[in-house]
Amino acid sequence: MISAEQNDLITCIGPSAPAGQLLRRYWQPVALADELAGPRPVKPVQLMGQHFVLFRDESGRLGMLDRDCPHRGADLAFGRLENGGLRCAFHGWLFDASGNCLETPAEPAGSKLCTRIRQAAYPVVEKSGVVFAYIGEGEPPAFADFDCFVAPETHTFAFKGLFECNWLQALEVGIDPAHASYLHRFFEDEDTAESYGKQFRGASADSDMPITKVLREYDRPDISVEPTDYGMRLTALRKLSESRTHVRVTNVVFPQAFVIPMSAEMTISQWHVPVDDTHCYWYAIFTSFTGPVDKTQMRNQRLELYELPHYTSRKNKRNNYGYSVDEQLTETYTGMGNDINVHDQWAVESQGPIQDRTREHLGSTDKGIIAYRRMLVRAIESTQAGEGAPMLIDAAQAGALTGPPSIDGIGEDGDAGAYWHAADRERRLKSDWASARLGA
Ligand code: FES
Numbered sequence: 001m002i003s004a005e006q007n008d009l010i011t012c013i014g015p016s017a018p019a020g021q022l023l024r025r026y027w028q029p030v031a032l033a034d035e036l037a038g039p040r041p042v043k044p045v046q047l048m049g050q051h052f053v054l055f056r057d058e059s060g061r062l063g064m065l066d067r068d069c070p071h072r073g074a075d076l077a078f079g080r081l082e083n084g085g086l087r088c089a090f091h092g093w094l095f096d097a098s099g100n101c102l103e104t105p106a107e108p109a110g111s112k113l114c115t116r117i118r119q120a121a122y123p124v125v126e127k128s129g130v131v132f133a134y135i136g137e138g139e140p141p142a143f144a145d146f147d148c149f150v151a152p153e154t155h156t157f158a159f160k161g162l163f164e165c166n167w168l169q170a171l172e173v174g175i176d177p178a179h180a181s182y183l184h185r186f187f188e189d190e191d192t193a194e195s196y197g198k199q200f201r202g203a204s205a206d207s208d209m210p211i212t213k214v215l216r217e218y219d220r221p222d223i224s225v226e227p228t229d230y231g232m233r234l235t236a237l238r239k240l241s242e243s244r245t246h247v248r249v250t251n252v253v254f255p256q257a258f259v260i261p262m263s264a265e266m267t268i269s270q271w272h273v274p275v276d277d278t279h280c281y282w283y284a285i286f287t288s289f290t291g292p293v294d295k296t297q298m299r300n301q302r303l304e305l306y307e308l309p310h311y312t313s314r315k316n317k318r319n320n321y322g323y324s325v326d327e328q329l330t331e332t333y334t335g336m337g338n339d340i341n342v343h344d345q346w347a348v349e350s351q352g353p354i355q356d357r358t359r360e361h362l363g364s365t366d367k368g369i370i371a372y373r374r375m376l377v378r379a380i381e382s383t384q385a386g387e388g389a390p391m392l393i394d395a396a397q398a399g400a401l402t403g404p405p406s407i408d409g410i411g412e413d414g415d416a417g418a419y420w421h422a423a424d425r426e427r428r429l430k431s432d433w434a435s436a437r438l439g440a
Pocket residue numbers: 069070071072073074088089090091092093
């Protein structure tokens with residue numbers, strides 16, 4: 001339980017809010033590269049309560065500008081992509097990806113007005129199918145050499161979805177190792193295959209024991225939290241017998257991402273990005289450690305649940321997330337279908353637009369959440385004091401930050417720590433792209 005002031009401090013992300021100022025020090029996902037495909041690569045973007053227009057000019061260069069035209073405020077998202085930039089549809093002023101005003105065509109011939117006009121422009125880069133932007137002051141930090149960024153393009157797939165709630169409660173679901181035994185419980189261990197929400201239900205890395213059975217039958221995980229260079233690592237142990245322990249290692253990449261195992265072959269790196277104080281997008285990069293991914297299939301599977309153009313979920317609070325009493329009695333813990341994304345969405349949206357943390361009561365399984373909030377408050381305070389914050393790395397430091405390892409499997413020798421280090425190394429060595437990078 002925290003005070004209302006403290007809750008505002010860690011959740012509100014407007015330009016003058018302390019957490020907003022912290023998050024603006026980091027690259028933020030603003031679109032999927034897929035959203036800029038097609039004949040007119042222009043897209044309005046809302047990030048932390050601010051409005052921008054993202055576009056790719058005729059030469060392929062990405063740009064992100066403030067959305068309101070500096071002439072008289074018309075919406076540049078309706079602009080024309082031509083002559084080396086984006087042209088406002090109101091009076092034809094033309095801006096390039098750096099925010100330079102190239103033309104003010106209605107002005108008298110020889111006018112120098114455009115030399116005095118600049119539109120605010122922001123650094124943008126595309127990484128593994130996600131467009132990241134930097135809207136903070138000064139130079140952006142470097143990207144770490146995390147698996148999701150260094151894997152070949154063929155081995156990653158990116159997607160997103162909208163949550164109708166504050167970003168922090170959405171992130172907190174990812175650092176809560178206990179909920180999977182309940183929220184995602186399936187009463188039967190049926191086949192694990194076809195729908196993507198069920199992929200999570202595959203066997204643990206080293207065993208035939210379905211993860212659903214482990215989660216269902218061993219529902220009091222022993223959780224530990226360690227600070228790391230990139231944020232923190234959470235280890236959840238479920239002791240199956242004297243010699244066998246189920247180990248799940250997940251990570252927070254500060255400030256807003258987590259890296260978790262999806263299967264023995266794949267990890268998910270997921271950001272929770274504030275649209276405003278009461279909406280956020282999750283952006284995920286799925287990274288394969290074995291073969292290339294089938295992007296078309298992965299996208300089509302997700303489009304069964306998510307609707308374009310805004311990547312909203314077809315199951316949502318307006319239709320009770322598809323809740324069925326019969327299903328809750330016989331098949332799943334929630335009665336909301338097999339897709340774990342829907343379960344998580346219900347959990348975080350049902351906490352309200354901004355969870356009222358003055359009314360919560362944390363238990364010992366919430367120690368990751370407590371540790372993360374402390375890290376967040378410290379980073380907010382040090383940003384306000386004009387000091388550094390975690391993960392504001394430069395290019396020289398980027399190569400030292402790799403992985404981070406995320407493992408789900410069963411260790412046989414009872415030494416969970418040795419197990420997951422070995423399992424992570426084995427997975428990396430197995431992968432063409434990662435072994436090349438390790439020089440193995
Ligand atoms: S408002 Fe954009 S050119 Fe006039």
